[in-house]
Amino acid sequence: MHESMTRMYEYRLPFLRGELADLPERLTLTDLQSLDHYHYCSTTAIDIAIERLGITAESQVLDIGAGVGGTARYLAQQVGCQVTGLELQPQFQQMAVELTQRTGLSQRVTFVQGDILTGIAGTFDAWLSLLVFLHIPDRKTLFSQCAVVLKPGGRFYIEDYVQLQPLTPVEQRVLAKQIACPYLPTLESYQQDLARAGLGVLAYENVTPLWQNWVNKRWHQFQKNQAQYRQKHGDDLVDSYLCFYQAVADLFSGGNVGGVRIWGQLLP
Numbered sequence: 001m002h003e004s005m006t007r008m009y010e011y012r013l014p015f016l017r018g019e020l021a022d023l024p025e026r027l028t029l030t031d032l033q034s035l036d037h038y039h040y041c042s043t044t045a046i047d048i049a050i051e052r053l054g055i056t057a058e059s060q061v062l063d064i065g066a067g068v069g070g071t072a073r074y075l076a077q078q079v080g081c082q083v084t085g086l087e088l089q090p091q092f093q094q095m096a097v098e099l100t101q102r103t104g105l106s107q108r109v110t111f112v113q114g115d116i117l118t119g120i121a122g123t124f125d126a127w128l129s130l131l132v133f134l135h136i137p138d139r140k141t142l143f144s145q146c147a148v149v150l151k152p153g154g155r156f157y158i159e160d161y162v163q164l165q166p167l168t169p170v171e172q173r174v175l176a177k178q179i180a181c182p183y184l185p186t187l188e189s190y191q192q193d194l195a196r197a198g199l200g201v202l203a204y205e206n207v208t209p210l211w212q213n214w215v216n217k218r219w220h221q222f223q224k225n226q227a228q229y230r231q232k233h234g235d236d237l238v239d240s241y242l243c244f245y246q247a248v249a250d251l252f253s254g255g256n257v258g259g260v261r262i263w264g265q266l267l268p
């Protein structure tokens with residue numbers, strides 16, 4: 001795994017462990033709030049994905065880059081479907097399994113540790129991937145693996161960063177070093193790469209203003225609560241979060257980096 005990705009995620013689990021210390025052994029999804037979502041707009045984003053994917057209780061769903069599993073658990077609880085979460089980082093995958101056991105959802109949600117670039121066994125009615133592909137510059141391998149895991153007519157839903165206008169050198173550096181995003185496609189090249197792999201885009205939504213607002217609020221909210229966090233988690237961890245949240249807020253306010261939701265279907 002690339003060094004910038006390790007750095008970007010290394011303080012998440014200590015923070016989560018610290019927060020979990022105040023919670024009961026048996027957890028509800030409400031207890032976890034947004035502690036287990038590393039995408040934007042929390043469960044609202046997942047509700048939109050459920051609707052766009054048209055998944056039902058009978059669906060087999062793959063969550064690509066599952067993090068600590070918040071999306072997979074929410075899908076299983078809301079819809080009653082079977083969800084497999086694929087996650088690159090072993091320590092995140094293990095935490096995803098632990099939280100799923102503690103929420104009593106292990107019958108419907110499983111997690112596999114692995115890299116989407118080397119594929120995953122099985123086929124699915126749908127997959128979704130929230131804020132993951134920005135870490136993966138090899139689009140050809142990525143989308144060909146994403147296509148082979150879909151059953152005929154299977155659907156997909158993506159939330160990701162896109163390039164709206166040429167990036168400044170500073171933005172390029174921040175994206176590569178702090179966000180572990182070494183390559184940022186335009187919406188047009190994003191769609192072309194999907195189509196080349198047989199993934200037909202049905203529609204997309206530019207969510208840049210929504211995300212600008214959300215990431216800004218997240219940064220300010222964290223700043224407001226920092227005294228309490230510093231006491232509980234220590235200065236290093238809080239400073240790492242503040243630095244990251246500010247970098248993301250600055251990127252979005254610059255107007256060159258945007259956010260998109262893209263959904264579609266495997267082409268016949």
Ligand SMILES: C[S@@+](CC[C@H](N)C(=O)[O-])C[C@H]1O[C@@H](n2cnc3c(N)ncnc32)[C@H](O)[C@@H]1O
Nearest residue numbers: 037038039065066067088089115116130131132
């Ligand atoms: C911003 S987090 C989003 C996690 C989750 N989708 C969520 O919304 O909470 C991105 C995740 O993608 C995972 N990831 C990055 N590259 C991956 C790859 N090649 N295969 C599988 N997972 C990957 C990272 O380890 C990280 O957990």
